[in-house]
Amino acid sequence: MTVSTAVSSGALRTPSARAARPDSVCSAAVELARATAVDVAGDVVGEHVGVLAEGERLVTHLFESRQAGYRGWRWAVTVARVPRAKVVTVCEVCLLPGPDALLAPEWVPWSERLRPGDLGVGDLLPAAADDERLVPAYVLADDPAVEQVAGEIGLGRPRVMSRVGRLDLAERWYVGDGGPDTPMARQAPGVCGGCAFWLPLAGALAAMFGVCGNEFAPRDGMVVAADYGCGAHSEGVAAELLAVAGAEPAADRD
Numbered sequence: 001m002t003v004s005t006a007v008s009s010g011a012l013r014t015p016s017a018r019a020a021r022p023d024s025v026c027s028a029a030v031e032l033a034r035a036t037a038v039d040v041a042g043d044v045v046g047e048h049v050g051v052l053a054e055g056e057r058l059v060t061h062l063f064e065s066r067q068a069g070y071r072g073w074r075w076a077v078t079v080a081r082v083p084r085a086k087v088v089t090v091c092e093v094c095l096l097p098g099p100d101a102l103l104a105p106e107w108v109p110w111s112e113r114l115r116p117g118d119l120g121v122g123d124l125l126p127a128a129a130d131d132e133r134l135v136p137a138y139v140l141a142d143d144p145a146v147e148q149v150a151g152e153i154g155l156g157r158p159r160v161m162s163r164v165g166r167l168d169l170a171e172r173w174y175v176g177d178g179g180p181d182t183p184m185a186r187q188a189p190g191v192c193g194g195c196a197f198w199l200p201l202a203g204a205l206a207a208m209f210g211v212c213g214n215e216f217a218p219r220d221g222m223v224v225a226a227d228y229g230c231g232a233h234s235e236g237v238a239a240e241l242l243a244v245a246g247a248e249p250a251a252d253r254d
């Protein structure tokens with residue numbers, strides 16, 4: 001007899017794989033099956049809830065599981081007999097999930113589970129060799145003079161962001177908290193692109209994004225789109241205009 005006390009997943013075989021009708025002698029062996037299940041599991045074996053035909057002279061008896069944490073699971077005891085014999089033998093005992101069983105969520109590999117912000121202190125997350133956000137940038141020249149210049153002009157990295165990577169981050173930033181479609185930006189007196197505190201990024205992203213350098217702004221030290229904006233805009237409307245509009249400078253509020 002084979003005994004499996006826990007099965008993490010899977011279900012009983014599909015009806016097409018089973019014999020059409022359960023063997024009557026094996027089906028009658030409910031008490032033998034129950035005694036075997038109790039032998040394995042103790043007093044957590046509940047009511048007999050069904051019989052499945054697994055093959056010729058091969059059936060599985062199902063008993064409700066009363067084990068804590070295994071709601072909807074069933075103790076499955078498979079029994080068989082040889083042709084023309086009336087003696088039934090237990091083949092296997094295991095715990096299987098029923099149709100309403102409480103199951104663990106489907107396992108997802110860590111690489112797909114990872115979310116922005118998950119990286120903790122001391123964690124390592126190097127970019128994969130085939131990461132589509134990166135492209136090769138530079139091969140060592142083996143010439144000290146070239147190496148020095150390369151470092152000065154920022155070529156000292158083996159990989160840089162690819163076009164795919166830049167498009168991806170541009171979209172993410174633009175629709176994020178530093179983009180124009182936010183309550184703060186919609187109420188701003190002007191856009192970052194016209195603000196003295198806007199420090200444009202280098203390279204191809206310079207026209208679209210910069211870092212806010214205003215310590216009183218909500219995005220200080222963070223990336224903002226050129227058409228984002230906030231009330232701390234360096235050229236914000238004068239107090240008189242705010243008064244006409246019914247607003248008041250933040251500094252005057254309680």
Ligand code: SF4
Pocket residue numbers: 190191192195196197198199211212213214217218219224228229230231232233234
């Ligand atoms: S102060 Fe406001 S408007 Fe100026 S760059 Fe910062 S976020 Fe943009």
